[in-house]
Amino acid sequence: MLNRRADKLELLRIAEAVALEKSIDKELIINSMEIGIAKAAKSKFGQDNEIKVQIDRKNGNIEIFRRLVIVEKPENLNTEISLKNAQELNDQYKDKKIGDEVLQVLPSFDFGRIAAQTAKQVISFNVREAERERQFNDFIDKKDTILSGIIKRLEFGNVIVDLGKAEAIIQKNELIPRENIKTGDRIKAYCYDVRRESRGQQIFLSRAHPKFMEKLFIQEVPEIYDGLIEIKSSARDPGSRAKICVKAIDASLDPVGACVGMRGSRVQAVVNELQGEKIDIVNWSEDAAILVSNALSPAEIQRVNVDNDEKKLDVILSEENLSKAIGRRGQNVRLATKLMNYEINIMTDQEDSEKRQLEFKEKTENFVKNLELDETLGQLLVAEGFSSIDDIKDSSVEAVSKIEGIEEDTAKELIERAKEFHLKDQEEISKRIKSLGLEEELINHKGLTPGMLLTLGEQNILKLSDFADLASDELTGSYDVIKGERIKIKGYLEDFALSKKEADELIMSARNKIYID
Numbered sequence: 001m002l003n004r005r006a007d008k009l010e011l012l013r014i015a016e017a018v019a020l021e022k023s024i025d026k027e028l029i030i031n032s033m034e035i036g037i038a039k040a041a042k043s044k045f046g047q048d049n050e051i052k053v054q055i056d057r058k059n060g061n062i063e064i065f066r067r068l069v070i071v072e073k074p075e076n077l078n079t080e081i082s083l084k085n086a087q088e089l090n091d092q093y094k095d096k097k098i099g100d101e102v103l104q105v106l107p108s109f110d111f112g113r114i115a116a117q118t119a120k121q122v123i124s125f126n127v128r129e130a131e132r133e134r135q136f137n138d139f140i141d142k143k144d145t146i147l148s149g150i151i152k153r154l155e156f157g158n159v160i161v162d163l164g165k166a167e168a169i170i171q172k173n174e175l176i177p178r179e180n181i182k183t184g185d186r187i188k189a190y191c192y193d194v195r196r197e198s199r200g201q202q203i204f205l206s207r208a209h210p211k212f213m214e215k216l217f218i219q220e221v222p223e224i225y226d227g228l229i230e231i232k233s234s235a236r237d238p239g240s241r242a243k244i245c246v247k248a249i250d251a252s253l254d255p256v257g258a259c260v261g262m263r264g265s266r267v268q269a270v271v272n273e274l275q276g277e278k279i280d281i282v283n284w285s286e287d288a289a290i291l292v293s294n295a296l297s298p299a300e301i302q303r304v305n306v307d308n309d310e311k312k313l314d315v316i317l318s319e320e321n322l323s324k325a326i327g328r329r330g331q332n333v334r335l336a337t338k339l340m341n342y343e344i345n346i347m348t349d350q351e352d353s354e355k356r357q358l359e360f361k362e363k364t365e366n367f368v369k370n371l372e373l374d375e376t377l378g379q380l381l382v383a384e385g386f387s388s389i390d391d392i393k394d395s396s397v398e399a400v401s402k403i404e405g406i407e408e409d410t411a412k413e414l415i416e417r418a419k420e421f422h423l424k425d426q427e428e429i430s431k432r433i434k435s436l437g438l439e440e441e442l443i444n445h446k447g448l449t450p451g452m453l454l455t456l457g458e459q460n461i462l463k464l465s466d467f468a469d470l471a472s473d474e475l476t477g478s479y480d481v482i483k484g485e486r487i488k489i490k491g492y493l494e495d496f497a498l499s500k501k502e503a504d505e506l507i508m509s510a511r512n513k514i515y516i517d
Helices: 008-022 026-045 083-089 113-142 210-220 255-260 262-273 288-295 319-326 328-340 349-371 375-383 389-393 397-401 408-436 450-458 464-468 472-476 500-516
Strands: 051-055 062-071 080-082 101-106 146-155 158-162 167-170 186-194 203-206 229-237 241-248 278-283 301-307 312-317 343-348 478-482 485-489
Touching: 008 026, 026 051, 026 062, 026 113, 062 083, 080 083, 083 101, 113 186, 146 167, 146 210, 158 186, 167 186, 186 210, 210 229, 210 241, 210 262, 229 255, 229 328, 241 255, 241 288, 241 328, 255 262, 255 278, 262 278, 278 288, 288 301, 288 312, 288 328, 312 319, 312 349, 319 328, 319 343, 328 343, 343 349, 349 375, 349 389, 349 408, 389 408, 397 408, 408 450, 464 500, 472 500
Parallel strands: 062 080, 167 203, 241 278, 312 343
Antiparallel strands: 051 062, 062 101, 146 158, 146 186, 158 167, 186 203, 229 241, 301 312, 478 485
């Protein structure tokens, strides 16, 4: 291609063919050829030279120049030239002055094997980069859609998909587990990202993403496509089970029935594409208690305690419904948690009663012990909604004295004792925190109270990096099913009524400080 004896028009024909095959601009191909030939020419005329190559777009003639700067006294003849010599080069340079650039024609030459290989590498690299840029621009608008292609090859568990004008990748963790796929199969997947990469694929697909299921329902259910039914949220355990929450914009429609279709035809089409994944279609409700009852089906719920501020739900049900609500290995409640973005705590009626009794007893004992009250007064305060000594400290005399059986003088004394205890307690906690050796960075971490810091220190969590490595469940507590038995796992900061959202924020801000700052 680069030999002087070759038909010069062949260069233009090659550029046109490559541009057509790769769907990129012909001018870019010719520019790449000029850069490649210039690099090869440097190996002939010297690396110190600044070479420029021009290919005539009509006849394919190649001209090679040395770019020189006009100076008064040239020191480097490869890059500099005197004004007199510049004016002698070409008539058109008569008006040039000091500081201007001129082009000195260099003789054409036969490319050696190494020079030709160098030029070929430069051209190939530039064409490849242009092709990647074209692919990025073609597919950036296809992000958040379903794409279809042919499986081209399998690489280390990842799947390379031929989309026609580009290749995409489905990484191993984005495949449906135990899915049987092979080269040559046609496959659908959700495009969750398109990004510029220097190497490898730029288009990232997923068959495990919850959005893949949502997009399949949009394809199968005309009412969703037309905006008559809205998908509120979804959650998946790929290849096993999924939940999708739908809401009817048109009140006359049954959103669940529309998604199921006649004899289950619509949902079955989605199930088949997801390799038999069981799908629960959940009817949306603004009421979190109703929604969690729908999401935990087929379990029958007795009652739900809702804390919208903390996004927490205590779901109380009978013993026989417990296993249904939790599901195999906690799958049902885990998917419902993702679907609602609420922390769901499932318990039996007996567990709920025991929990309330225990909390009442612990709060009463706290008041009796630390404020030196009799048990009856302690119980009275708890019954009236005072949960902690801080609640009493921050209350007014009027509010406390409104409680039947508590006079104004008693109310003042209670508040004063609460303030004294708080001050003494904070001093004691500060001393213990110092004795445990907590790192200043952890002590100053926004959102952690002295009581929380003391608890963390007692668990040997002394550095901000230790705290950043925790999971939110380790702070708030959780349930696990071990050998078929549901076990409560206590969180480090469970006693501080920390929500999962608050725990996530505390941990993420710590990670940002450790790994980003």
